Amino acid sequence: MPHRVKQYPRIAAMAIVALATLIGSAPMVGTPAMATERPAAPEKNPPGDIPDNQVFVTYTSPLGFSLKVPEGWARTERPDGAGFADKYNAVSVTVASASAAPTAENAAAHLVKVGRAVKIEAIRNVVLRSGPALLIVYSSNSEPNPVTNKPLRLESHRYLIYRGGKLAILDLSAPLGADNADQWKFMSNSFQWRRSAAVGIL
Template sequence: MKVRRSVMALVMAGLAAGCSTVTPAQTQAQPQTQTQVQAPAGNDTPAPQPTESNPPGDIPDDTVFVAYRHPGQPYEVKVPEGWARTDLPTGASFTDKLNSIRIETRSAASPPTEASVRSQVHSIDIRTVDTVTRKGGEAVRIVYRADSSPDPVTGKVVKDEVERYAFYQAGHEAILTLSGPVGADNVDPWRTVSDSFHWTAS
């Protein structure tokens, strides 16, 4: 019996040596760490809308037009109020940003023709040459594209679309030139200006 007990004791000791001791704390399930990914909070504030502005060269719809008459010249034409004016011997030029209006007169023995007006324009990009009727009478109109004068500050040159009208009366030819960047929507303002031209008593 002593031998049997000794053998059993040796077996139990071996089993104890081959197994690690587990403490009561280790028998408890370890809590799992979970990372929760939260969606970003929704932004209920609407994005600010960009401030509306006219495209480059577009003349605002609320532009006010005022009459211009050169002393001693037999004509009158309306131009946008507030544009910078440069006086010329028989007229003036008016500019604002990328747009310009120029009016001048000269002596002429006969009325202008579509051929004569075309010959006066040195552009390889002529779009239209025709005779139109405006409130001040008939005029030969030529529409063409040309480079603008360099910007005095930046030196930048843009491609302009030019409308040039030649009016005639009693030995006087009036040249009305309207120009602005290609793509600018100035149909209505240019029509206002060209319709406003009329001859007056000299």
């Protein structure tokens, strides 16, 4: 039985289908930020560092990809992908059909539109072990804490990985100020497309 994640990012769950429909359309240059919510103040001593001795296990999806994820994190399975979380640390992958790789303009505009007080820090093309990808570095608010009703400021890396008519969105997020650079690099480089009859990826 799949585990339910309490603090699963809202952005990734909403993004994949809508973003795929934008690909190939006119660039959304100059789209105004729809940030009606104010950014939450960063924590002075943010929780969320993934331990240096964290054990990772390989998750293989029927959607045609595999990824190294921290052992023991709660897992949520969805028709379009999967998510893994431990408190406010989260990793998610969603997959959908797409006619072409996303542009930086469309991807950033959509992220600002569906996210909570999103601030884009950087957008650049990178090369993972699986191939080229578009990386968006950004900060945003979490969903409000059910007890305090206050959001936490998060930092995130979003990788958009396109191959053969399929777009994977890999999101890694943690409280702003947490030090997960090495672990995020390891996980993003562990992403691999796999042969899958379900999605026709080779």
